Amino acid sequence: MSLAELAGCLEERFGERSKHDVPLGRLTTYRIGGPAALYLEPGTRSDLEAVARCLQSAGEGVPVITLGRGSNLVISDKGWPGLVLRLAPRAFSFTRPGDGPDSLVAGAATPLPVVANWTTRRGLSGLEFMIAIPGSIGGAVRMNAGAHGSETSDTLATATVLDLSSGELTERKAPELELSYRHSNLTEQEVVLDATFELVPQTENEVRARLESFRKHRGETQPPAVQNAGSTFKNPAGDHAGRLVEAAGLKGFRVGGVEVSRLHANFFVSDETATAQDVYDLVHEVARRVKEDFGIELEPEVKFAGEFEDRSHT
Ligand SMILES: Cc1cc2nc3c(=O)[nH]c(=O)nc-3n(C[C@H](O)[C@H](O)[C@H](O)COP(=O)(O)OP(=O)(O)OC[C@H]3O[C@@H](n4cnc5c(N)ncnc54)[C@H](O)[C@@H]3O)c2cc1C
Structure with a gap:
C-alpha cells in the first residue's frame, strides 16, 4: 500500500488530471508551504467515488486532505506527503x-x-x-x-x-x-x-x-485577507485570544518572516521571506508566553498540515 500505487490508480482513472508535486502555497491565503505529492481536482461525484476506490485498493495509509480556499491552513514547507483534493470550482x-x-x-x-x-x-x-x-x-x-x-x-x-x-x-x-x-x-x-x-x-x-x-x-479592525489565516487562536471561554496576546506585550512580536499583527493581535501576518515553520514557531512561542503570563492555554484555530519541527524544547 503506497503512494506509488495510489498514483498509478489515479493516473489510470484520471490521466493527466492526476498531478504530482503541485505547489500549494499559492492555493492558501498565507501563500507559503511546499508541494502536494499527489493532487487532483475532482469535477463530479463519480470522480470522488473513483478516488475513494483507489484509496481503498492502493492508498490505505496515504494521508488525504481536502483543500478549500486555504484560508485556515498552514501547509508545511516540506509540503503534503499524500493526496490533496481540491473540488473543481466549475462543478x-x-x-x-x-x-x-x-x-x-x-x-x-x-x-x-x-x-x-x-x-x-x-x-x-x-x-x-x-x-x-x-x-x-x-x-x-x-x-x-x-x-x-x-x-x-x-x-x-x-x-x-x-x-x-x-x-x-x-x-x-x-x-x-x-x-x-x-x-x-x-x-x-x-x-x-x-x-x-x-x-x-x-x-x-x-x-x-x-x-x-x-x-x-x-x-x-483586521488586516486584509492576504498573508494570514484569520484568527490564529480560538477565543478561550469568557475572553479573547487577541486581548491576551496583546496584554502579553506581543503585538509586533516576530519570528523570521511572520509577525503578530499590530492591527489585531490574533492575526499573524507573513512577509515574502516567511516559511511555514516560522508560523508554527511563532504560534507556539506566543502560546507559551500567554500561558506563562496568564496561565491560559491557547488552542490554535489555524490548522497545520504536514510535518513541522517542534523547537519549543530546544
Ligand atoms: C482574513 C481572514 C479572516 C477570517 N475570518 C474568519 C472569521 O471571521 N470566522 C471564521 O470562522 N474563520 C475566519 N477565517 C478562517 C477561514 O476563512 C475559515 O475557517 C474558513 O471556513 C475556511 O474555509 P476554507 O475553504 O479556506 O478551508 P481551508 O483553509 O482550505 O481548510 C480548512 C479545513 O477545512 C477542511 N475542508 C475544506 N474544504 C472542505 C470540504 N469541501 N470538505 C471537507 N473538509 C473541507 C480542510 O481539510 C481543513 O481541515 C478567516 C481567514 C482569513 C484569512
Missing part, C-alpha cells in the same frame, strides 16, 4: 434555491462572500457574517465558521458528505455533525460536497445594512 461552486421558500443550496467550493451576497439580494438573513471570510462552504461547514455572533451551525440544515474511506455518500443533518465553536466531527476522510441552509426572511435593506456594517468593521 462545486454554485448557489441555488433549496426546496423550502427560504432555503439555499451551496456547493462546497463556493466562496463565502458569494453566499453572503446571494442571500442578501434575496432578503434572506443568517449568512451575512460570511461577507468578509475568505473561505469556502466546505471549509465553513468543517470549521463551523462564524463571526459577529453568528455561525454556520445557526442556519445549516444538511450537508452532503462523501466518505473516502467507504465511498459512501450521505446527507447529514446538521446535529449529526456535532458543530460547536470552530469544530465539527468531520474527519479528513469526509468531503463536504454541498450544504443546505434554512434562512430567515427579512427585507433586503435590513440584511444589507448588517452585511455592510460587518464589512466596514472588518476593514477597520
Whole structure:
C-alpha cells in the first residue's frame, strides 16, 4: 500500500488530471508551504467515488486532505506527503434555491462572500457574517465558521458528505455533525460536497445594512485577507485570544518572516521571506508566553498540515 500505487490508480482513472508535486502555497491565503505529492481536482461525484476506490485498493495509509480556499491552513514547507483534493470550482461552486421558500443550496467550493451576497439580494438573513471570510462552504461547514455572533451551525440544515474511506455518500443533518465553536466531527476522510441552509426572511435593506456594517468593521479592525489565516487562536471561554496576546506585550512580536499583527493581535501576518515553520514557531512561542503570563492555554484555530519541527524544547 503506497503512494506509488495510489498514483498509478489515479493516473489510470484520471490521466493527466492526476498531478504530482503541485505547489500549494499559492492555493492558501498565507501563500507559503511546499508541494502536494499527489493532487487532483475532482469535477463530479463519480470522480470522488473513483478516488475513494483507489484509496481503498492502493492508498490505505496515504494521508488525504481536502483543500478549500486555504484560508485556515498552514501547509508545511516540506509540503503534503499524500493526496490533496481540491473540488473543481466549475462543478462545486454554485448557489441555488433549496426546496423550502427560504432555503439555499451551496456547493462546497463556493466562496463565502458569494453566499453572503446571494442571500442578501434575496432578503434572506443568517449568512451575512460570511461577507468578509475568505473561505469556502466546505471549509465553513468543517470549521463551523462564524463571526459577529453568528455561525454556520445557526442556519445549516444538511450537508452532503462523501466518505473516502467507504465511498459512501450521505446527507447529514446538521446535529449529526456535532458543530460547536470552530469544530465539527468531520474527519479528513469526509468531503463536504454541498450544504443546505434554512434562512430567515427579512427585507433586503435590513440584511444589507448588517452585511455592510460587518464589512466596514472588518476593514477597520483586521488586516486584509492576504498573508494570514484569520484568527490564529480560538477565543478561550469568557475572553479573547487577541486581548491576551496583546496584554502579553506581543503585538509586533516576530519570528523570521511572520509577525503578530499590530492591527489585531490574533492575526499573524507573513512577509515574502516567511516559511511555514516560522508560523508554527511563532504560534507556539506566543502560546507559551500567554500561558506563562496568564496561565491560559491557547488552542490554535489555524490548522497545520504536514510535518513541522517542534523547537519549543530546544
Ligand atoms: C482574513 C481572514 C479572516 C477570517 N475570518 C474568519 C472569521 O471571521 N470566522 C471564521 O470562522 N474563520 C475566519 N477565517 C478562517 C477561514 O476563512 C475559515 O475557517 C474558513 O471556513 C475556511 O474555509 P476554507 O475553504 O479556506 O478551508 P481551508 O483553509 O482550505 O481548510 C480548512 C479545513 O477545512 C477542511 N475542508 C475544506 N474544504 C472542505 C470540504 N469541501 N470538505 C471537507 N473538509 C473541507 C480542510 O481539510 C481543513 O481541515 C478567516 C481567514 C482569513 C484569512
